[in-house]
Amino acid sequence: MDLLVTWLVTAFALLIVAWLPTGVEIDGFGKALVAALVFGLLNALVKPVLQVLALPLNILTLGLFSFVVNAAVFALAATLVSGFSLRNGFWSALLGSIALSLVSRLLGLILPS
Known part of the structure; x- marks a missing residue:
């Protein structure tokens, strides 16, 4: 049930x-x-691999390269x-991934558990 709610919240957040x-x-x-379904699957399957590959850059940039990894996953979903x-x-992928994180978090706080 939680997975279904998360999927619907992500879809609404994308809108x-x-x-x-x-x-x-x-x-x-x-x-x-x-x-939202494709984005969730990419976050589960592709993003961990990208995070491991980007670990040296992430360390050098003090974690800021995570935004680039998130944007890459977002752009791949759009593709x-x-x-x-x-x-x-x-730039749309970067702004969109940041906005999606913020909107999803806000929607998660608004909805009852």
Whole structure:
């Protein structure tokens, strides 16, 4: 049940991020659901590998390179899902991933446990 709620919150958060001036575009709630599913799978499977590979850069930048890894996963999700696009490439992915984190966190705080 928690997984379903997390999926729906992420999809709704993606719609909010698309509404903000971040350069992220989503064609509707159905596409947001698919994008949230793909994003979750990429976070579970690809992101840990990228974090291990980026560990030296992450240490050198005192953790700031994590934003780049998050943006790369966000951009990969946008590439894989039709109807989910980034208007300004990397910068849209960076802003979109930061906004998605903030909006998802806020929605998680608002919803009852």
